[in-house]
Amino acid sequence: MTEATHFGKEGAFRLAGDLFRAREHSTEVEARPISDPKPRPTSFNPPAPKRYYLYLMAPAIAILAFISLYPFFWLIVLSLQDVDIGGGEWVGFKNYARLLQDPRFKDGWILLLQYSAMCLGLQLTIGMILAVIVNNSKYEKFLVTALLMPMMMAPAVAGLLWLFLYNGTFGWYHWIFQSIGLLDSASILATPGTALYGIVLVDVWQWTPLITLIALAGLKRVPRDQLEANMVDGASPMRNFFAITLPNLYPVLLIAVLLRFMDNFRFIDHILVLTGGGPGSATKILPVYLFEVAFKFFKLGRGAAIALTLLIVTIVLGMILVRVFDKPKSGRT
């Protein structure tokens, strides 16, 4: 006697439905009979209660909180005080109100955004081009080693090096810029109109290799089958790059762009060495002004207020960047 006759006609249909229910959900999955549920084998290491893991992580969390969260909350407290290193008094939001009246704060923001946009745009473009060139080169190892050299240099040392190269009296780059008609007699750092380009150039020289290296790592992971299939379909190398290579690079480029974007908001060593924020305020991006306020004028409360606004804007812009770079990826899937 078959099972169908044993359970009757209705029961037989239900059984068949159960046995082959996978087919109802997906046509891609092969329908198989469900095996009898078996009891799980008893583990020699039964899972511990969640509380146990919490205890294990507690020291690490405490240390993290001490070195990260405590300073953050202390920064907020500082920003609400008129304080120098020796002590201070509670002033509420006066520091923030003062920032709104401070033209150097506003100018610092505008310059910072200009500086970051120029650095990121140039580094991304040149870094990608270099990565493609290095990726197809038989001298790849040598080129990668050569590219690493600027990054190995401390930013302050790089600043000093370029200070000499830009020098209007004996600077080699100054002579080149003058010879090709890019500059008049004044050096690149001596004119407010060109000084910002001078420091952008240093940042681009030092940090484009980082983008190149990250992009190079991404290029190695681009699926060859997709590239070949596209070429079989008649796509040109350029089309191949934009249709296959670039979308595959978005995740790694996102990391590169985020790193450089945050660095531009933090690294001011070369600016301090090259111009100190001048001439006038031509290169006084907000972090340079923050450094002045906190460590030259010793106005820690005002400095903390600037730092907090900088932090908030960095987070917001970072989120926007993640969204922008995430879009093509979600579009593909």
Add this chain to the structure above:
Amino acid sequence: MFYKPRNALYSRISRRRFLELGGSAATALGTGALAVGMNSVIMRSPVQAQSSDDAKWRQYAGSKLTFLSENTPPSFAIRENIKAFYDLTGIEVEILTDDLPVVQQKAGIDLRSGKSDYVLNYVQDKPIGAPFADFYVDLSTMFGDETLPQDPNGYGDDVWFENFLSACGRFYSDEKIIALPYDAAVACTFYRQDLFEQYSKDFEAEYGYRLEYTADTTWKQVLDFAKFFKALRESGADVPYGYAQHQGAFAWTTQLDIQRLMYSHGQWIDFPIDDKLGSKRPGPANWGDEQSVLMLQKFKEFGDASHPDNLANGTLELNTVYQSGNIAMQVQFHEFAASVENPETSVAAGGKTAYAPCPKGDPEWNLTGGPNVNGTNCGIGGIGINANASEDLQRAAYLFAIWSTSENIQYDVLAGLGGTPTRKSVLERPDVIAAQARPTKMPNALTFDAVYNYGIKDPNFVLGPKIPEANEYYSITAQETQQMLAGQKSPQETAFALKEQFDFLNDV
């Protein structure tokens, strides 16, 4: 090598154990070294007023002091001769030197946080003295202490060059001395005498008076000189530019640069305060008045007639431009004469450079009705003692302070590395008098007549403004004037912007 029991469980130390032991030892050593090395240490043998001088000098033998100083010749020379101090006192002194802005930050953090990692500080008058004056020991309480050795020449105003003790020692009150004059940088004019003589006739034909520089040469005439050389240069002649200013990254000297021009004309100063003592509440700024606007116009004219790299040249770079033969004239600090007179690094050496007082105010440019003077300013570096230190540390530090500012040491520094003495008695030595004329083995001495006989004397000397917010004041001054020099703001707009920001800064 060592006895090993026959039934020992371990025949050798495991690698893990070895690393653990090594790590622990390194941590312990590092912590110990930091604890000992970073801080001053004090040892004391009690003395009385009747004790010998030798006992008084040696009462803190075995102690260790840390002195944070700017990287100037006296500190290098004293570091070279530090054994002499050790032999005298038995005190070890570590001299840490750095650029002034770094010294300012480190000293500021140390002083304001209540610490005393640096017991002795280089107290540059306005950048360090003005904001941190309250954190230094009042040295006048130690001057008469009979349990401490004292300098036989004393410490009164009369033993130092005029105004020096006030410059670095008195802030906001004349009852307290926070530092003794340790070194000095006083402004004077460096100019290429060879070029002035060569082009004198051409200049006279064009401007109607001789191309020569004297103590009565005015700012207006200096502007003529600058324009003359610039025009020559631009017409293709092989001559340097005429002039350049202290702009660049060092806001403090930018402020001094404009202050000389302002003060020369009617002794104009920024705030209505006692210039020598300063004030914690300076009141409304004088910027924006008729005289300040006129002076900014003239400052802009100087900028336009200057070397094209004007806005990138800080004080050091300006001197490099002069040394390399790219300008014919600079108002510079007299400590730079040693480098200018070095034939290995300077084309202006070998008798080509002459030294003169800073330019005088011009009657045509003076709307105040006040006197026209040779406005001269300075950076007087004092040596001060951190008030956070213990009393014994302060007393031990005092020994170094009076030793390093004594006549013999100042003479050694001048003769050895080209220092700039602060005690009058150094200049009375026959070889120093002889060194003020060429040929000389003490090139800085060539400037002494211009500096000590004219510049630092009243009514020429300007010290201030000594205000607690001095560093932000410098930053604002440099930023606004540089924007004006770059053509981004008019002189009038600049004057009003300065007033507005200074008043805001000082809560007026």
